[in-house]
Amino acid sequence: IRGVSKVIDVQYNLFVRGIDDYDDYTYINNKRFDAIILMSQSDRDNTFIYNVVEKGIPLIVLNRQVDDSSIINILSNDKEGAYKAGEYLIELGHRHIAIIEGIEGFKSTQQRKEGFLNSLIDHNVSIRQEYMIQGNYDMQSGYEGMKALLRLKQPPTAVFCSNDDMAIGAMNAAFESGLNVPNDISIIGFDDIELAKYTTPSLTTVKRPIEKISMTGAEAVLSLMKMNKDDKNMLQNKVLINTELMVRQSVKSRSSM
Template sequence: MVTIKDIAKIANVSHTTVSRALNDSPLIKPGTKKKIIEIASQLNYTPNYNAKSLVTQRSYTIGLFLTSITHGTSSSFFVETVKGVNQIINQDYNLFVRGIDDIRYYSTIHNKRFDGIILMSQSEEDNDFIAYLKEKQIPCVVLNRDIGDPSIINILSNDREGSTQAVKHLLQNGHRTIGLVEGISGFKSSMERREGYLKALIDYNIPIKTEYIIQGNYDMESGYRAIERLLSLDQPPTAVFCSNDDMAIGAINAAFARGVNVPNDISIVGFDDIEFARYTNPSLTTVKRPIEKISTLGANKILQMMSSDNPSEMNGEKIFVETELVIRKSVKPLL
C-alpha cells in the first residue's frame, strides 16, 4: 500500500508537506501542491483514515440515528431520510445508520466515534438520547419532531397543519363522515396528525365519532385491516384520512378486495407523498411532507457545526419546512 512517506520520497519533500498538500492547506505553494497531487494520483494513493483520525482527533464518521428502523419506520420514510443526508455528506465522511432501540449502551456513542449525529426523531422516548448527546457535547441536529429545546437545531414539518389541510379538503368536497387511520401510538407524528384531523372536524362543527378512529401501525397491512373494519360498520364513512401513504395504499387495496371502488364508494387521502403515491390506482391525494429536504437541511447543518471551532456554542434554531396538499384522483366530490 502506498503511503504518504512514499509520495514524500518521490517528491523530495517532507511527509508533513505531503499531508498538508493532500488536505488542500493554503500553507503549501500551488506548484508544490499540484506536483504532490499528481504523484499521489499516479500511485493510486488512498488516504488512511485511521491514521488521519489519530492526527486530527476526528473520526470522519457521521451518525444517522432513527428512533427505530424495524418498528414504525416505513421503507419509503427510511429511503427518503438516507437519500437526503447522503446527497450532502461527501466522500470524506462515513455515514453510520442505526436505530436508537438497537443501542444497548449509550456509552458506545462518543466523540472519538462520531464527529456529529443527525437524529431523525419519531418519539419522545428519544429525549434521553438527546440529553446524552448534549452532555457529551457531540454535535447534533434533530429532525422530524418538535423537541422544545432552544439550544438544539431542530428541523421539522408542520404535520398538524398538513393534516388539517387534508381533512378540510375532504370537507370542502362535501364529506361529513370521515374516518382516521392513526400512526403508531406514542409517536409524535401520530399525535400531530390526529390533532390536525380533530381540528378540521371541530372547525366544521362535525361530530367526532370514536368508531371512525382506527389505530394503525404506519404499514400497509395496518391500513388494509383498518379499512376492513371501517367498511364493516353499519354506517361506513364516505372518506378516510390515513396518517401515512403506506397505510393509504393498504386501504385502497382492501377496498378493491371487497369490491368497493375508490373514490366512487369511498375517498382516501394519505400523508407523506411517497414516490408510489402517484402510481396507485387511483393516484393518491396526499400531503407532501418533504422528508428528503428536511434530511438535506439537517446534513448541511451538522457539517456547519462540525466545521465550527466551538460547535457546542452554536445557537439552536427551529426550522419549519412547509407541507403541501397534492390533489390527485382518490377523492370524489359529494357536492
C-alpha cells in the same frame, strides 16, 4: 440519506446506523463522531439524545419535536399537512370523514390527528368516536381499519389515513368489499411515498419533504460544528418545513359520488 449526502462534502464520512443496535452508548463519543443527525420517531429516543448532548457532540434531531429548547429540531409541519387533508375533503362536500391513526405514542401520530381534527372543528363537521381507528403505520392495519369502518351502520364517505402504507391497505380493503375508490369512498394518505403515484387509482396524499428536511439538517449540523458556544444560542431551535397536498385520483367530490 440522500438529502444528507447532497450536503456534506468529501472531508466527512457518513455513517448510518440504527440507535437500537447499541446495547450501551460507550462507543458514542467525540473520537468516533464529529456530529450526529438523528431521525427520531418517539420519546424512547430521548435517552440516546441526552447521552449525546451530555458528551458535547453536535446534534440535530429530525422528524420529531423534542421539548428541550436547547436541541435543534427540523421537521415537517405534520399538523398543517393533516389540516389541509381534512379541509380538502370537507371542501369536496364530505361530512362523514374517518381517520386511521398511526402508532400510538408517536409524535407524528399525535400531530396528524390533531391537525385533522382541527380541520373538522373549524368547519363545523362532527367528530365521531367510531370514525377514529387506531392503526400501526403498516398496510395491514390500514386494511383492518378500513374493514372496521365499513362494518359501521353508517360508514364514512372519506377516510384520512395517517400514512400512505395504511392508505394502500385501506384501498385494498375497500376493493375487497366490492367498493370503488373514489366513486364509493375517498381515501387520502400522508407522506407521498414513491408507490403513491402508481396505485390504482393514484393516491391523493400529503407530501412530507423528507429530503429537504434532511438537507436542512445536514446544513445545520455543519454550521453547529463550526460555532462556539455563544453562537450556538443564536441558532433557530425549531424549523418547520411545510408540506404539500398532492391531488391525484383517490378522492372525489361528494356531490359527484
